[in-house]
Amino acid sequence: MAYDEELADRIRAVVQDEPALSEKKMFGGLAFLVGGNMAVAASGQGGLMLRIDPATSDELVDDVHVHRMEMRGRAMDGWLRVDDAAVTTDEELGQWVAHGVGYARSLPPK
Known part of the structure; x- marks a missing residue:
């Protein structure tokens, strides 16, 4: 399943003024990165994938x-x-x- 482009546009509108913002296709969706750290993504499975x-x-x-989120059957904090x-x-x-953006900002830039 492809990610929801309308949701990606809505996310883009929220983060548009964020410094050091980039977009990258990953995990089957479109991720928004701050300082190279993933903050949030329009997931290819629907909804958001969020790093916190x-x-x-x-x-x-x-x-x-x-x-x-589960990876290989294990819930991930x-x-x-x-x-x-x-x-x-x-x-x-x-x-x-x-x-997601707040947590990504707290991490060292990549």
Whole structure:
């Protein structure tokens, strides 16, 4: 499945003024990187893939629309899948994107 181009455009609108921003196709979607660190992506599986501070994983997962990303059957702290239903408004999208961008800014540039 290809990533949702409309969602990618909505993310782009949120992050457009972010310094050191780049876009890269990865993980079957379109990722937005800050300082070379992935912050958020329009996922090829739908919704968002989000990189966050691993210490905040428990508080952000809701088991309905927000889940830890799984790799090889293992849930990963610091990586979330956010369903489309959780980003229907620009305000909701902005809040999720802010988590990813904030964490990416905290990492050393690549």
